[in-house]
Amino acid sequence: MTINRRDFLKVSAAGAAAAGIGSLAGCAGGGSGGSGNVVVIGGGYGGATVAKYVRMWSDGGINVTLIERNTNFVSCPMSNLVVGGERKLEEITVSYDGLRKHGVRVIQGEVTAVDADKRSVKLANGDTIAYDRLVVSPGIDFMWESVPGLTPELANTKILHAWKAGPQTVALRKQLEDMKDGGVYAIAIPKAPYRCPPGPYERACLVANYLKAKKPKSKVLILDANDDVVSKKGLFMAAWKDLYSGMIEYRPKHEISSLDANSMTLKFEFADAVKADVLNVVPGHRAGDIAKQAGLITANNRWCGIDWRTMESTARPGIHVIGDATLSAPLMPKSGHMTTQHAKIAAAAIVSLMSGEQVADPMSIANTCYSYVDGKQAVHVASVHTYDAKEKTFKTVAGSGGVSAARNEIEGKYAWAWAKNVWADALL
């Protein structure tokens, strides 16, 4: 039997003695009820998780509509395995049918505008959908101006980023398959913060893993705008040296000044130009376009400020922002895993708010990012973040977290198990 808050009031009025006093150990209750309409924009890690958890924790009391432009969920984490030829795109793709089974209304469409005053969103097809609370989980869009010479058109055809999983992932794979033995693959990394800090280094490993087997005369150049390897430095450096010596070359402090797509050349502020056969340029990021349109961007024209207790926008009441689009708390990575944690904070807060309950301080949250260094071995970085009520932000817990002792095959298995479980947690 499930009982909601209204029932509880009746029960307590009817007399506690009749019901008996149970032990507190049983307090693993489901939802606390709530009602109203929640609309979620974006069906990535964040949007899918918040949609499911609002349904679950409200015992189905709150209506949830999820609007997503793609037919299926395609995971960014693990997509480097597709780039490297270890997995197929279908293996990192999940249908939204699982969310439908939770009673989420999933609409394939594009939100063109948010009207925060009227509390409604407008779709490209002309439909308007009203909400009581809105969750914006837009991920990132690119600052094209950060790479002079690069345009969205070029980025869709020749100079790929493959930093959003899907057609770009497959297209980059194809470019690598078409590259001649002895060719040069170069990945250009933007200045932090960007989504998935270890991602570019993992990609370099998995591309090299493929080239080593199939086109051993080729080279992998890592052109990093940052001063040093941003994540899991020791573990990646060891992999480059031990597994891909003579193939992978790491070049820090490579901030792009211009791109010439015709000659496939990148020029840099303070370093020699680089010509490559496959140029994989990841431009700088900011919060996704819809966050900009909705007036949610509050920091450096890039990120959305939020109240960490609820994930509610500091700019627009009634709108929660989660995931990579947020102005990150100190030492908080922009990752798929972290985004699911944001989603759970938001879900708990939304259910409380929509059932007229006080919002509790958010739970502690954790992040783990696995990276493959070849087809079988992986490494991780983990952290635990706890809410500091005084400073109103999340901080890492001293003494917790860390990285793998060394690359290993056990974590190669755990990495895939993580993916299967986090996808199920978000979407099934």
Place this chain on the structure above:
Amino acid sequence: MKRTSVVVALALLGLAGGAFANEANYGRNMAAACGSCHGTNGKSVGGMEALAGYPKDKLVKAVQDFRSGAKPATVMHQLAKGYTDAQIEAIATYYAAQK
């Protein structure tokens, strides 16, 4: 019936209307952070240990052993050190009650 008795118990303890649901949800919310790896409500889909129905004392002990290094781990020793005993107690209580 479980929840009925809980809310009644809490009501008798004199907790204010708005607050009790949050107290009851504390373990649930804390445990949800583990769910990204161990599955929704601890129901793993494979490759990670399921925590649903995991005996409370055993979970508390496992986390202590991860912290001390007595139980070998790839990642749990690092995560375990991010939680207080009280927090683990709440998480363990929640998972033990999941079917």
